[in-house]
Amino acid sequence: EAQVTQNPRYLITVTGKKLTVTCSQNMNHEYMSWYRQDPGLGLRQIYYSMNVEVTDKGDVPEGYKVSRKEKRNFPLILESPSPNQTSLYFCASSFTFSRPQHFGDGTRLSIL
Amino acid sequence: KQEVTQIPAALSVPEGENLVLNCSFTDSAIYNLQWFRQDPGKGLTSLLLIQSSQREQTSGRLNASLDKSSGRSTLYIAASQPGDSATYLCAVNRGGGSQGNLIFGKGTKLSVKP
Numbered sequence: 001e002a003q004v005t006q007n008p009r010y011l012i013t014v015t016g017k018k019l020t021v022t023c024s025q026n027m028n029h030e031y032m033s034w035y036r037q038d039p040g041l042g043l044r045q046i047y048y049s050m051n052v053e054v055t056d057k058g059d060v061p062e063g064y065k066v067s068r069k070e071k072r073n074f075p076l077i078l079e080s081p082s083p084n085q086t087s088l089y090f091c092a093s094s095f096t097f098s099r100p101q102h103f104g105d106g107t108r109l110s111i112l
Numbered sequence: 113k114q115e116v117t118q119i120p121a122a123l124s125v126p127e128g129e130n131l132v133l134n135c136s137f138t139d140s141a142i143y144n145l146q147w148f149r150q151d152p153g154k155g156l157t158s159l160l161l162i163q164s165s166q167r168e169q170t171s172g173r174l175n176a177s178l179d180k181s182s183g184r185s186t187l188y189i190a191a192s193q194p195g196d197s198a199t200y201l202c203a204v205n206r207g208g209g210s211q212g213n214l215i216f217g218k219g220t221k222l223s224v225k226p
Contacts, residue, residue, distance in 0.1 A: 004155075031212060043156075043201065044216035050212055058213060090155055097205065097212035098144055098163070103155030 002027045006091050012110040013081060013106040021076045021107050023091030031097045032074040033058070034066065036087040036108075043090070049074055060073055081111045114139045115206055117201050118217035126190055132225050133187040133220045135202035140180045143207040147176050150199045150219070159200075160187070164207065192224045 004025045013019055023032065025108030035058075044072035049068040063085055065077040074093075078085060087106050093101040114168045123130050133181060135145070144163045148156040158170045158175040162185070167175040175188040185202055201219040 033212070033214070035216075040218075043203075043216040045214050048212045049216075056212060059215070075195070092156070100146065100158035100161045101156075101214075105155050106153075108201075 002102070004091055004093050004102050006089070006104040006107045008107060009105065010108050012036050014112050015082055016080050019078050019081060019109075021089060021091075021109070023072075023074045023076065023080075023093075023104060024072050025093040025100065025102070026072065026095065027095075028071065029093035029095055029102075030071070031095070031099075032068065032093045032102075033101070033110065034064070034074070034076050034090065036060065038087050038092065046076070046089075048097075078109075081109075084112045085109065090112065102110045114142075114204060114206055114215045116202060116215050116217040118145075118184060118202060118220050120220060121218070122221040122223070122225040124225065127192060127194060129192050129224075130188070130190050131192055131222075133189070133200050133222070135146075135184045135185040135187070135217055137185075138201050139206075139216075140183055141207045142180065143205040145176075145178055145185050145205070146203045146214075147185075148201045148203065156201065180215050189222075192222075194224050194226050197222055197224050 034046040047066040049055045091104045094101045147159045162178040174189040199219040203216045206213045
């Protein structure tokens with residue numbers, strides 16, 4: 001089944017403890033992207049990747065890191081999480097940046 | 113700076129009604145525009161994608177139009193059904209070297225009552 005898989009789905013953690021949210025797609029998509037969704041602010045793009053080893057900042061990249069070492073995986077790294085990074089995070093992928101995006105089911109992060 | 117606005121924020125209609133959702137954007141230099149649907153607790157599902165050179169796209173009961181010069185797009189839903197109840201979001205893909213950078217509106221929450 002074609003899908004975008006995020007792990008974990010839920011996480012409660014504490015300020016400053018490094019964490020990684022994984023994203024994997026099985027559709028051989030070139031383009032991948034991370035978003036966060038917050039009440040009143042909507043969906044905002046954090047980082048995106050046009051292909052392996054190519055990443056670009058979205059609109060809210062501060063406090064996040066990404067890497068794209070292989071086509072199927074695009075992990076989101078929070079080196080020193082803070083409470084303002086509490087949010088619902090989505091990973092998405094598509095064949096290219098100009099094609100429809102497929103979204104994962106989301107990861108709800110709570111940072112205390 | 114590109115800004116995307118969706119009005120109204122919420123809409124309630126009786127089943128069977130035809131309806132239009134609106135999306136406006138401030139910078140006409142876009143690569144494409146997508147309409148998505150989001151059900152509660154779920155990720156987004158892409159409904160229609162319109163390239164900047166296109167005027168409209170259709171899929172079943174859905175029709176999306178794009179007027180780049182005026183910075184507007186509409187999503188038309190024909191013969192609405194309770195299963196259409198969801199939040200609908202539009203997103204523009206910025207052009208001019210920032211392809212891949214998507215800017216989302218805050219969505220219209222649609223409720224279709226039986």
